[in-house]
Amino acid sequence: MSNIIELKTTGQRAQLREAQQKQTLIRLWREDLEHGSFCGYVGGVGQEFFLLWVVGDGITYDGMYIMRHRDISELEAPDKHHIFFEKALALKHILPRPPRGFPLDNIREVIQAAGAQAPVIGVHVDSEDESEVCYIGRLASMDDDGFYMQELSPDAEWMREVSFFGWDEVSTVSIEDSYAQALLAVAGTAPPLEQSDAGVSRI
Template sequence: MRARALVAFRLDRALRERRLVLLRRRIDRADKLTGYVVMLADSWLLMAVTDDGIRLNGFVAVRSADVVAVKRRPTDGFVGKALALQGTWPPTAPPDVDLTDIRKLITSVAEHFSLVSLHLEKAIPDVCFIGRLVGVRERSVAIREVSPRATWDREPTKWPLRKITRIDFGGAYENALSTVAGDPPPR
């Protein structure tokens, strides 16, 4: 089986069998992601990620083409049981997330989650930009960013859609930032 076909097969199997997997991507210095594949599309996939405390910690959407390895985690059974005892098993996709293309993905996520984290890992590794969606155009997205101190930037920033490699939302950090920052003040 060719490498791309093997990755697609393993992603599909992880989704169908609710397997805890580790994803490795072709992007230098990109995080390895551990969690459950909850949605698959041609361009993007969505994972419910787990943290070191054996909890679900939000969602991560990554470009399907960037995934080069899908490995089942040996702790799959233990983690599944722990999540069941916490009442969070099985992990499910949030409602109405559209993985058809990046514009629809960002727009659909912003309808249900107050903050999104945009990663441009090839261009700007080890940094993400967290904010509230202002708008999506043909080639760019604008967000009103919130700082790590939970203060809102005055003006929106624009990011090229083609450079976005990962989108996080619904995690403990985004939720805490949203709670402390509240709504952005009028410009």
Template sequence: MASSGVSAADRLRRAAESRKLVRIKRSPRNADRVNGFVVAVGSKWALIADTGDGGFFEGLVAIRVKDVVKVKNDSSFEERFARTRPEWPPTAPADLDLDTTAGLLRGMSAISPLLAIEQERRFHSRMTWIGVLYEVTRRWLWLREVRPDATWRKRPLGYKLRRITKVSVSDRYLTALAAIAGTAPTH
């Protein structure tokens, strides 16, 4: 599925139409690979039903279309197993805005109170921040973050929207937080 002359958006759309498990390689070089089923593609963002080891569904991941380097079909047992799960077939939430970063963030926070963002170009290693959306403006995301010890920062921290390369939501964030410290706050 990675032929020259075909845009990343077209490769992602083909993957969505085929309902095949794919492995998506992204730039920059330190960006992690995304495995799952493409469920929707917009002008800026693509939404993936993320799968983990064994083909279990692990939430939704949005990646920038322009960062996609390669989309490769994965015909392993994980695809066949995913099709037996109660979550099959994965679908995109209604009215999720994949054409603007601000709209995407608002929509993802409506799916789950905790979201994770990455800014892979900002650092030489992959870093993830998890928190509750506090505010989104034209250029900034204000996130009230949870620290590694499951305590909450008192003030929201700001991130430039144009630097966000990946956004994800997953029940595993809520489960981990509840196990360590209680429930997630609202803003």
């Protein structure tokens, strides 16, 4: 069974690399994690993860998502409506600009790079019912078992204590998505952490 999964993943990885090289607009589904789909341009392909520069439903840039290869249930390259999307993006002067050399081989590298790339990141965690739960906040520190994040509440309020996330909990990391950007704009600069967290080493 593991061989079948590996062959499927390897084939998808090759498709994603080709889409990146040709700057092809793609669409993908992850039926075990969400009902909808993602549309966008591949910005990088690693051993475990790939980066997608996402085009939102309003034909706008909607952030970058770093996802696991194994979560893809269907991949369409190119997206069947790619000609329309490309013309609409050109009219809006929207040009995909994913970061170069973003590390995508393991989750520790992904989190560290995401925290350096943006003031807040979205951390999507596998929940017990197999759907994702997203936490948004500022990367505070990392250790061998996981990382600590100063979270933003859905009301755009900064938490004063850090939350811990294990490396193996994370399924997706998002950067610069519109919801996270709106939370940060309302919340403003993060306040200092409570004294009890002073012992947590910073990255």
